[in-house]
Structures are given as C-alpha cells and as structure tokens.
Amino acid sequence: MEQKFKKSDLLDALEAIKVSGSFASFSNMAGVSCNPSIFVRGIGMIKTPLAEDQARQLIRQARQAPYGRRCDTIVDTSVRNTWELDATQFEFLNPHWTTTLKTCCKTVARGLGITSPVSAExxxxxxxxxxxxxxxxxxxxxxxxxxxxxxxxxxxxxxxGDLVLKHRGEKKVFKTSEIQPSLACWYSDVLHEVLPVTSGYRWVLTYNLAVSPELPRPSAGLVRDENRVLRHTLRRWLEQRKRHGAGDQAEADHFYYLLDHEYTEASISLRGLKTTDLARLQCLRAISAELEFDVFLAVLEKEEMGETAYDYNDYRGRGGYGWYDEDEDEDGNKSWHELDEVLDRSASILKLVDLDGHTLRTDMPIDGAHICDSTLQNEDPFEDPSDQGERDYEPYMGNSGPSATHWYRTTVAVLVARDAVNTFLLGGSTLRSSEAQTLLQYYAKQCLEPKTRATGLQMIRRLAPLAWKPPQYYAQTPSQNRAIVLTILETILQLHEYALFGDVLAILRHLKDDDDACAGLFTLINAAAGIGSLQFERIDNSLLECLTSRPVGNWKQPMTVLCPVPGSDIEVWAATEVVKVCLQTCQKTGVGERDGVAAVFLIRQYQDWDYLKANLLPILNEKVAASGFMLGALQEMVKYAAEGVFNLAECLQTYKKLAKQIVNTLNIAEDKSVFSPVRLSPVRLADFFGDCIRFGWDDISAHLGLNIASQATRIPAPQLGGFWIPFIEHLLQTLKDADVPLSTPRYQDIACAIFEVFLDKFVGKEPTPNTSLRRPRVDCSCSDCVWLNEFLESSDQSVGNFPVAKARRRHLHNMLDGVHADVTHLTERHGSPYTLVVTKTFKENEIAKKKWSKRFDAAKQVFAKLGEVQLRALLGDEYDKITGMEHLRLRYRSRASLVSKQAQSEVSRTQPVLGSQQQQARVLAPLLMSQSGLQQNAGQPGSSMGLPGVGALGFGGAAGALPQVAGTKRKAQTQRVDLTEDSE
Ligand SMILES: O=C(O)CCC(=O)C(=O)O
Ligand SMILES: [Fe+2]
Known part of the structure; x- marks a missing residue:
C-alpha cells in the first residue's frame, strides 16, 4: 500500500537537497602554487610556458593516444588524435604539488556537489x-x-582546443586557451569532446577522480538519493490528485516553496538562483520533465492596511513645530507603525516567470487567506515585516485614526500539477492583453512538445482574441508584438493547424497599419512553401483578406517577399485572385499614386502587357480626376517599358493621351485630396514635368504650368507646406537634371505664383497690435458677471476691483480663465471680503507677434534651403520682394520714428500707436485707452501649414477661416484683406 502524500514530505525531500553541484565545473588556478616542475624521462625538466622545442621533444617521447570502444582500446586518429605520456614516464619535482592537488580535489567536490572526500589519481x-x-x-x-x-x-x-561538455540538454564550453593554469572536472557520464587545436600546443594532465569504493558512486545523472526521494514524493502527490479527483479530498493543485534567498523582480530566473535554491530547482526541473507538473518562479506580495496606535510624535509634529509630511527616523527611514487592526489585506503574484525567466503574469491577485495552506513550509510566506516590508504611514487626520500600509515581498518556486497549469496561469483576474500575449508565447513553446501540443493549441485559440483586441494591439511595442504574432503564426503553420491560422489572421485583420507584420507573415508563408509542407489552398483566402484590409499601395511589399516558384499554386493564386482583387479595389474612390504603382507592379509580376491593356487601362480612363493614381500607374508602366517588359511605344502613347486629360481636369483648389503626399507626392508631379521635357510634350507642360500659376491663389493653406513648397524643391532638381534654365518663364510663373500665395497665406502681414481696452465678455448672466462684463467692455477702465466672497471670486476667476481673457486677476487679501483685482493686459499682442515672427523665420528657412543662386534664377525680378518679405512688415520703413511715436502716445493716451508690440505692451499697457473693439488676432494666417522642417514651430489654428482673395492676376494678389486696423 502506497504511503499517503503529505505536504511535509515534499518539503523534507526538497530541503534534503543541499548542494548545488553541476555536471561539470571549471576553475582558474591562479594564486595556487601550481608549477608542478615536471621532469620527463629522456628529456629532463620541462620549462613553463611550454616552448616549441620541448613540445616537439614531448611528442617524440609520446605515443598516439588510444580510446576505449566497448571492450577494446583502439587507435583511430579520426576520433582521437592526441599524444600521450603515461604517468610512469614523468614525475613532479615540486614537493608542494601534492598539497596543490588536494586543494584541487576540494574545488572538484564543491563544483560537482559531492559531499564525501574526493581523491585524484x-x-x-x-x-x-x-x-x-x-x-x-x-x-x-x-x-x-x-x-x-x-x-x-x-x-x-x-x-x-575548447572543451565542450553536454548533459541533459545543458552545455558548457571551457576555453583552455584562455585560462592557464586551470582545472576542469566532470562526471564520467557526461558527454564531452575536445575541439581541434588550431595553433600552438595544448598541454594537459588528466586524473581519475574517485570516492571511496564503498560509497555510492556520484554521477551527473539523478542517481543521488535525495533526488529519488523527491521524485517519489512528487509522484505520490500527483497520483493522489488523480485518485481523489476534484472532491473534498482533492490534493492541492499547486504549492509555493519559499526560496532560501530573496530575489528581485528583475533577477528572478533559474540562472539567477543561488546555491541550494539552484540545486533544488535544477532537481525539480529535471523531474518535471518526467512527471506531470510544471515549475515556475514568482515574486509574491502581500499588502496590509490597518489602524496603528496613536503616535505622540505626530501630535507634537502638528502642534508646535509645523507639519511633517513624512515621519522618518534619524536614518531617514520611514518608521515602523505596528498595525493594531488590519482592515484590508490582499495578496498577489507580482511577477510569475518560467525557469528561463520569461514573464508569464504580472500583478495577478491570489487568495491571501489560504496562502499558508499552499505553502510547503506551512507558514505565512511573508517574513517579519518589521525588518522587511516597505511601509507607508498616514498620521492622525482628525476624522480617522492614524493608519499604515505595509507591503511584504517574498520569492517562491511554484509547483503546479500539469492538469491545473492552464487554470493557474489564467487565474486571478481578467487577463490584460499584454499578459495574454506573453502567455501566447509560452503556449507556442508548449505546442512544439508533442505531449503538450493539444493544450497549447487550445490555449492559443483561447488567448489570441484576448491578446489582439483592436485597441490593445499596441499594448506592447509594435515590434515586440509583431514578433509574438509571427511566432504564433509560424507555430500554427508548422503544425498544419489551418483553421486556427485563419482564426488568428481574422483577429489580426485590424492590423491594417502594421505593414511589417504583414510582410513578416508573407515571408513566413514563403518559407513554409519552400519547405514544401504547406497546404496553400487552405490559407489563401485568409491571406487575401489580410491584403484587402489594407490599401492596394501596401500590397507591394508582402507580394515582393512572397516570390513564389513559377507554376506553383501560390503563383497561380497571385496571378488570378490577387491581381483581380487589386484591380477591383482600384476602381473604388480615394486611390492614390501608391495604389497605381502597386497595381502595375502586380501585373508586371504575374501578368503581361495585354492583360494590363485589357484590364487596367479601362480603369485609368475612368479615373482622370484621380491624378495621383494615374500618374503612379503611368510612370510605373513607362519604367517597366524602358526595361523591356511592356511595349514602350504603346505605353508612351497611352501616357500622353491620359496626361492631356489629367492636365485638362486638374483643379488645384477643389481637389484637396489629390495634392497631399498620400495621394500624389510632390516628387511625382515634378517628375511629370520631367517626363514632359524628356518626351517633348511641350504643350502639356505649358498647359499644366498655366493651370498651376493661374489657380495658385486658391491653394488651400495646408497644401502649401505639405505639397507645393516641396514640389518647387523637386522641380528645381528636375530642371537641373534636364538642363533646362531655371529662368524659363513657364517655371518662373509657377514658382512666383506659389511663393506669393505662400507669403500671403502662410506668413501673412505682421499683426497690428491691439490698443483697445475692450475685452470680450464672459458668457454668464449672474449679477457678478454683469458687473465683470461692464468692466471688460469698458474702453477706459483698465483695472477693476471686485470685493466679493471667496466662492464668487472663484466664479469670476473661472469665467475669466474660460474665455482666456487678456487680463490678470489677483486677490488682494485685506479687508472683508477680499478683493479680486482684474487688470487688463496686452499679452496677446506679444503672442501674436511671436507667432508671426516664427512664421517669418520659417519662410526665411525655406528660402535658405532652396538656395539663393537657384532662387534668383527661378524668381527673376520678384526675387528681392519675395525673399525679403519687407512688404509684410508693419513698420519697415523707419524704425527710428518708433521711439518718438511711442513718447507721443504716452502723452495723448487715446491715440492707437503702432510699433514694436512688445515695447508697446510693456510701456503702455496700463495706460492705453482706445475705442477700437476689433480683435487683432482674427484671420491670422499661417495656421496648420504642415510645413516640412518647421513643424516644431507649432503653427496651429484655423487657416480655413482666412479671407480668400478673389482674382486671378498674379501681380494683383499680394494685397490681402486684413481685418486689423492698419495705420499705413
Ligand atoms: O584533453 C582534455 O581536456 C580531455 C581529455 C579527455 O577527455 C580524456 O582523456 O578522456
Ligand atoms: Fe575524456
């Protein structure tokens, strides 16, 4: 009859394992008196380090070393190629060598974890x-x-000459070339080899290690008694669980085993364990390979909150000496407050890792009440808090007693019966998506083991939807996450779980924007197809869905990595399905240049010119308004035609015909969407001019140039920086490449028109400072606000006093802040009630000026980037005016007159004076009075320009509110309607 399993037996069995020994061990012998002074018969003393001539002498004395194969000892230099000298051929003259060797034996015993005396012969x-x-x-x-x-x-x-040792999947490499003198030792059942020496001579002594023959023979295998007992006890636990099922008698499904040492969240993994902890966990790991349980490591945390005894120090702290936020002892530690009564207690697994240190869960609540029962040591796993825990203390607050919170942490090994592992790992609380992702990786690994495959797949099915719920996709960094996605998909493919593959891909379909994940997926498919085990017809639909969930323009990358074998089912799929769906998608609205490029690319890759003529050209004919799409496709076509893949003459004919239509229908102002980099890139439009020059389509480029120049004033502001300025930059390059003079009137007209509208809508006129004392009302009709509004709207009151009680002051304060009134408001703390003093300020003038200056500087940068020489040629007579921007300044003619005007204004007080806004605001703010009620910031240009390279300057606001200037004649366009008063 089997002995009944007891938790204490398991504890005893674990505690019996004391030594951490490895199957092999190395040690540096530096510091040990260790020159043995070797004397070889027939040679004499051997000097160290070994020199070439003595090495050759040794070899002459030696014989080819044999090796043992079954019962024979044979020489075979393809297995062993070494020179050996018997122990009888040499001796050690150093009298201390015996002592050194004894020290070595102790090192060996420690390294291999042997408790009995070891001898070396x-x-x-x-x-x-x-x-x-x-x-x-x-x-x-x-x-x-x-x-x-x-x-x-x-x-x-x-x-x-590296020594490579392997045991039960563990491997150690010892480089004898790096450390000499040194020792290495291993158990006889350890597989080892000496890699070929590539230069010099490797010179070693070998010793047979032994313990007294009566003692049990130590070995690397788990023959040590302690391990047998442990294995036996674990087996009893698991068998008892099976026998008792889930009833009352059921054995626990997991145990915590308190480790001897404490580990941090960062260091917890098998590799990081110390001495006995390591020894025990290594045994557990070895046994868990045979028995049905798993081992994890965990940092546990307990939180206790409760009332503490009344502390006299707190009272003193508040009463006489001011308020102490923290109560600390002399060393700066927060002092300890015993909890009189625990009000709240909770426990959690702060971090759960597998033995390789991979995180499986974090912050996972556990049942604190039963933690003792689950702990092998049968005690509260958390050590005496008075010297371990972190603490937080809240002193007496008047309405509740002083309270404190204590946190205790400890590190444990967790033994979980395998049938309960999933429940355990998923337990505690709802999984966060990042946790589901880490668990997925764990289960992907499980899938690779035949024993755990079924559960692994089942868990992947269950966790995938939790891991990649749309909003949480980026719970981890995209690249980390992508790696997980791909690992899972790869595993599933390897196992030929096609249905699951489809399910996971369906979840991933929302990953529209992660093109790298998509390309990674297609790389996987390509690799799987290469191995030849892929049943492609079972995943083709999922893959097509994956493509169709993103714009056609983004198909090029995945379809490039796919590169199917000609004639394979993947190629047939690409040539029929993919191309067909691509063209269908292109017929929809909103397609841009990248889509056109991708469509032509796919046809080139999988079909031919005739197919393109029959299927893509009709779409292009329909799509004249989508100039980006058209230009993308046409230019890509010409590219392949130049390579000889398509018919060049027919391509050019088509291009020219469609180019005319594009130019005819081009509408800069209305077709907002075309001139954005998503639909059409500035470089492609510049290339279009290049093509016109190349192919001699002068009429087309003339027409296009005219179109742009005449419609320029209607360019929406955001497209200036986003499209047209970069376009000019590329145009410059195109013209230079084509040897066309920059001063050609056609291009001069385009550039001048664009820059003028750029100055007009982006930089704008320097803002006229507001001189009026009138401020916009607040939106409230309470009596206080009526009073406030009277003051705000008054054109001669600059300071308002509001002696009202606290709540009413706060209301006024909030109302003023709500409208961002250009005022300061401060409470004057005397009298009763206190007085809210509101003072009108002119800060907005400064702000507006600053914003304008930034735009002005940004424009300067644009000109600088394009280069003076080139711009002079391109802008001709307009160069100075455009790049100087003087006409935009408020007072550029006479800076000197400013000072006198300012002085004058201080006298008159009522006259609005224009000049440097900062100076004006500073000097005149409290004094100015004016009737003007106009808000000077209305219709501020330059907003939301998206100007490349100057984005950091933070142009914000509503350019859409700009008054548009009617008219088409370029020279007449520099004047813009300005709502601000202009003294000029
Ligand atoms: O040369 C060594 O380091 C190891 C030699 C060896 O494995 C042996 O003699 O059995
Ligand atoms: Fe050996």
Missing part, C-alpha cells in the same frame, strides 16, 4: 598539436570508485 599527460582533437565520448571507469575526470591545463599557448 594521475593518469596521463596529453599534448595536442595543431589539428589534434578528441571527438565526443564519455569516460570509462579506470579505478575502483572512479566517478569522473580532472584535467589540469598547464601553461602552453594555443588556440582552439
């Missing part, structure tokens, strides 16, 4: 010359009690 001296190596093998038992091998690497320069 000299076996061979080995010399590896260039090319020498020893292929992977395990060592045979050569003496009674032997459990492993010790190698002492003597000083001898060499490269290569």
């Amino acid at each position: 000299l076996y061979k001296m080995l010399v590896y010359e260039k090319g020498a190596m020893f292929k992977a093998h395990t060592d045979t038992e050569k003496i009674p009690g032997m459990f492993g091998t010790l190698v002492i690497c003597l000083p001898s320069p060499h490269e290569g």
Whole structure:
C-alpha cells in the first residue's frame, strides 16, 4: 500500500537537497602554487610556458593516444588524435604539488556537489598539436570508485582546443586557451569532446577522480538519493490528485516553496538562483520533465492596511513645530507603525516567470487567506515585516485614526500539477492583453512538445482574441508584438493547424497599419512553401483578406517577399485572385499614386502587357480626376517599358493621351485630396514635368504650368507646406537634371505664383497690435458677471476691483480663465471680503507677434534651403520682394520714428500707436485707452501649414477661416484683406 502524500514530505525531500553541484565545473588556478616542475624521462625538466622545442621533444617521447570502444582500446586518429605520456614516464619535482592537488580535489567536490572526500589519481599527460582533437565520448571507469575526470591545463599557448561538455540538454564550453593554469572536472557520464587545436600546443594532465569504493558512486545523472526521494514524493502527490479527483479530498493543485534567498523582480530566473535554491530547482526541473507538473518562479506580495496606535510624535509634529509630511527616523527611514487592526489585506503574484525567466503574469491577485495552506513550509510566506516590508504611514487626520500600509515581498518556486497549469496561469483576474500575449508565447513553446501540443493549441485559440483586441494591439511595442504574432503564426503553420491560422489572421485583420507584420507573415508563408509542407489552398483566402484590409499601395511589399516558384499554386493564386482583387479595389474612390504603382507592379509580376491593356487601362480612363493614381500607374508602366517588359511605344502613347486629360481636369483648389503626399507626392508631379521635357510634350507642360500659376491663389493653406513648397524643391532638381534654365518663364510663373500665395497665406502681414481696452465678455448672466462684463467692455477702465466672497471670486476667476481673457486677476487679501483685482493686459499682442515672427523665420528657412543662386534664377525680378518679405512688415520703413511715436502716445493716451508690440505692451499697457473693439488676432494666417522642417514651430489654428482673395492676376494678389486696423 502506497504511503499517503503529505505536504511535509515534499518539503523534507526538497530541503534534503543541499548542494548545488553541476555536471561539470571549471576553475582558474591562479594564486595556487601550481608549477608542478615536471621532469620527463629522456628529456629532463620541462620549462613553463611550454616552448616549441620541448613540445616537439614531448611528442617524440609520446605515443598516439588510444580510446576505449566497448571492450577494446583502439587507435583511430579520426576520433582521437592526441599524444600521450603515461604517468610512469614523468614525475613532479615540486614537493608542494601534492598539497596543490588536494586543494584541487576540494574545488572538484564543491563544483560537482559531492559531499564525501574526493581523491585524484594521475593518469596521463596529453599534448595536442595543431589539428589534434578528441571527438565526443564519455569516460570509462579506470579505478575502483572512479566517478569522473580532472584535467589540469598547464601553461602552453594555443588556440582552439575548447572543451565542450553536454548533459541533459545543458552545455558548457571551457576555453583552455584562455585560462592557464586551470582545472576542469566532470562526471564520467557526461558527454564531452575536445575541439581541434588550431595553433600552438595544448598541454594537459588528466586524473581519475574517485570516492571511496564503498560509497555510492556520484554521477551527473539523478542517481543521488535525495533526488529519488523527491521524485517519489512528487509522484505520490500527483497520483493522489488523480485518485481523489476534484472532491473534498482533492490534493492541492499547486504549492509555493519559499526560496532560501530573496530575489528581485528583475533577477528572478533559474540562472539567477543561488546555491541550494539552484540545486533544488535544477532537481525539480529535471523531474518535471518526467512527471506531470510544471515549475515556475514568482515574486509574491502581500499588502496590509490597518489602524496603528496613536503616535505622540505626530501630535507634537502638528502642534508646535509645523507639519511633517513624512515621519522618518534619524536614518531617514520611514518608521515602523505596528498595525493594531488590519482592515484590508490582499495578496498577489507580482511577477510569475518560467525557469528561463520569461514573464508569464504580472500583478495577478491570489487568495491571501489560504496562502499558508499552499505553502510547503506551512507558514505565512511573508517574513517579519518589521525588518522587511516597505511601509507607508498616514498620521492622525482628525476624522480617522492614524493608519499604515505595509507591503511584504517574498520569492517562491511554484509547483503546479500539469492538469491545473492552464487554470493557474489564467487565474486571478481578467487577463490584460499584454499578459495574454506573453502567455501566447509560452503556449507556442508548449505546442512544439508533442505531449503538450493539444493544450497549447487550445490555449492559443483561447488567448489570441484576448491578446489582439483592436485597441490593445499596441499594448506592447509594435515590434515586440509583431514578433509574438509571427511566432504564433509560424507555430500554427508548422503544425498544419489551418483553421486556427485563419482564426488568428481574422483577429489580426485590424492590423491594417502594421505593414511589417504583414510582410513578416508573407515571408513566413514563403518559407513554409519552400519547405514544401504547406497546404496553400487552405490559407489563401485568409491571406487575401489580410491584403484587402489594407490599401492596394501596401500590397507591394508582402507580394515582393512572397516570390513564389513559377507554376506553383501560390503563383497561380497571385496571378488570378490577387491581381483581380487589386484591380477591383482600384476602381473604388480615394486611390492614390501608391495604389497605381502597386497595381502595375502586380501585373508586371504575374501578368503581361495585354492583360494590363485589357484590364487596367479601362480603369485609368475612368479615373482622370484621380491624378495621383494615374500618374503612379503611368510612370510605373513607362519604367517597366524602358526595361523591356511592356511595349514602350504603346505605353508612351497611352501616357500622353491620359496626361492631356489629367492636365485638362486638374483643379488645384477643389481637389484637396489629390495634392497631399498620400495621394500624389510632390516628387511625382515634378517628375511629370520631367517626363514632359524628356518626351517633348511641350504643350502639356505649358498647359499644366498655366493651370498651376493661374489657380495658385486658391491653394488651400495646408497644401502649401505639405505639397507645393516641396514640389518647387523637386522641380528645381528636375530642371537641373534636364538642363533646362531655371529662368524659363513657364517655371518662373509657377514658382512666383506659389511663393506669393505662400507669403500671403502662410506668413501673412505682421499683426497690428491691439490698443483697445475692450475685452470680450464672459458668457454668464449672474449679477457678478454683469458687473465683470461692464468692466471688460469698458474702453477706459483698465483695472477693476471686485470685493466679493471667496466662492464668487472663484466664479469670476473661472469665467475669466474660460474665455482666456487678456487680463490678470489677483486677490488682494485685506479687508472683508477680499478683493479680486482684474487688470487688463496686452499679452496677446506679444503672442501674436511671436507667432508671426516664427512664421517669418520659417519662410526665411525655406528660402535658405532652396538656395539663393537657384532662387534668383527661378524668381527673376520678384526675387528681392519675395525673399525679403519687407512688404509684410508693419513698420519697415523707419524704425527710428518708433521711439518718438511711442513718447507721443504716452502723452495723448487715446491715440492707437503702432510699433514694436512688445515695447508697446510693456510701456503702455496700463495706460492705453482706445475705442477700437476689433480683435487683432482674427484671420491670422499661417495656421496648420504642415510645413516640412518647421513643424516644431507649432503653427496651429484655423487657416480655413482666412479671407480668400478673389482674382486671378498674379501681380494683383499680394494685397490681402486684413481685418486689423492698419495705420499705413
Ligand atoms: O584533453 C582534455 O581536456 C580531455 C581529455 C579527455 O577527455 C580524456 O582523456 O578522456
Ligand atoms: Fe575524456
């Protein structure tokens, strides 16, 4: 009859594992007196480091080392190619060498985790010359009690010759070339090899390691007793769970095991564990590979909030010496306040990781009340708070007693029965999408193991919709997230779970904007198709949906990475389905240049010129207004025609015919959407001029130039910086490339027209300062506000006093702030009630001036970027006027007269005076009086320009509110209607 499982047995079994030993260990011997002073018969003393001539002498004395294969010992230099000397051929003259070796044995015992005394018996001296190596093998038992091998690497320069050791999937590499003298040791059941020496000589001594033959033989495998007991206990737990099912008697589905050491959230992983914790977790990990449970690591946190005893210090703190925000002891630590009564208690897993340290959950609530039951140590896992926890203390507040919150943290291993792992991982609270994403990665890994595959897939099905709910897609950074998406899809494809693949893609369809994810997906498909195991017909529809969820212009990248084998089902799909759907999509409205480019690209890739003529040309004929789409497609066509793929003559004929139509229907002002980089890029329009020059279509470019110049005044403000200024820049380049003089009237007209409207709508006139004391009303009809409005609207009162109680002062204050009134308001704290003093200011003048100056400077930058020489040629006679912008200034003629005018105004007080706004505001603000009620900021130009390179200047506002100037004659356009008073 099986013994009944007890939690305490599991604890005992774990605690019995004390030593952390590894299957192999290395150690630096520096500092140990270790020159053995080797004397070799037939040679004499060997000097260290080993020199070439002595190395050759050693080799002459040596023989080719054999190796053991089953019962034989054979020489085969393709397996082992080393020179060896028997222990009888040499001796150590250094009398301390025996002591050194004893020290080495202790190092070995510690490194391999052996508690009984270890002895080392000299076996061979080995010399590896260039090319020498020893292929992977395990060592045979050569003496009674032997459990492993010790190698002492003597000083001898060499490269290569790395010692590579592997055990149960773990691998260690020891570079004897880097550290000498040094030792390495391993258990006999560890597979190891010596990689070929690439230069010099590798020189080592080998020793047989043994324990007393009566003792159990230590080995790297889990034959140590402690591990057997642990495995046995765990098996009993799991079997008992199965037997009792889910009833009352049911065994716990998980246990927390308190680690000996504390670890931080950042350091928690198997690799970061110390000594015994490491030893125990390594055993658990090994056993969990055989038994049905999983091991995780976790940082637990408990929060307790409660009332504390009344603290005299707080009282004193408030009474006589002012208010202490924090109560700290002399060392600056927050002092400890015992909780008299705990009012609120909660526990959570702050962070749960797998043994590789991958985060699975964070901030996951757990049942604090039963935590003792789940802990193997059977105690509150949180240590004595008085020296561990973080704390926060709230002193006596008058209406409630003093309270404190304590947080306690501890680190544990979590053992979870495998049938309960999913419930455990998904437990606690609703999963955040980022958590669902991390869990997905975990389950993707599970899918790769046949045993856990079914659950893994099931969980992916369940978690995917949680992980990628539309708004949370970017819960993690896009690239991290994209990597997860692709890992999952790759796993699913590998497993041929096509239905699930479709489901996950359907969830991902909203990832319209993540083109890299889409391209990544198509790369995956391409790779899977390359392996030859893909059933493409089961995913083609999902892929098509993935394409159609984004603009045609974005199909080019994924379809480029796809590169299917000619004649394959993927190619047939691309040539029929993809191209067909692409053209259907192009018939819709709102297509732009990138769509035109992509459509032609796809036809070039999968169809031919005849197909294009039959299917794309009719669409182009219909789409004259979508000039971006047209130009994209036409220019792409000509590109391929030049490469010889399409019929060049027919292409050019089509281009010319359609180009005429584009120019005829071009309407700059109305077709807002065309002249935005999304629909048509400035460079493409410039290229169009280039094409006209190249192909000699002079009439077309003349017509287009005229069109632009005559319609320029109607260009909406945002398109200036977003399209037309960059266009000029590209046009300059195009003309230079085509050797066309910049002073050609056609281009001069275009440039002047655009710059004039740029100055007019973007920079605008320097704003006229407001001199009036009248301010806009606040929107409230209470008696206080009536009073306030009277003051605000008055043209001669600059300061208003409002002696009203606090609540009413606050109301006035809020109302003023609500309309951003150009006033200051301060409370004068004497008398009863206090008085709200409102003073009219002229800050808006300064603000408006600053904004204008920024735009002015931005325009200067634009001119500077284009270059003086080029601009002079392009703007001709207009150059000085346009780039100087003097006509936009308020007072550019005589700066000197400003001072006298200012003085004059101080005398007259009623006359509006124009000049430097800042100066005026500063000097005259409190004094000015005027009848003018006009708001000087109305119709401020320059807003929302989207000017490249000057965006940071922050042009904001409503350019749409600009008064538009009628008329078509360029020279007459520089005047704009201005609502502000202008003294000129
Ligand atoms: O040369 C070494 O480092 C290891 C030699 C070895 O594996 C052996 O002698 O069995
Ligand atoms: Fe070996």
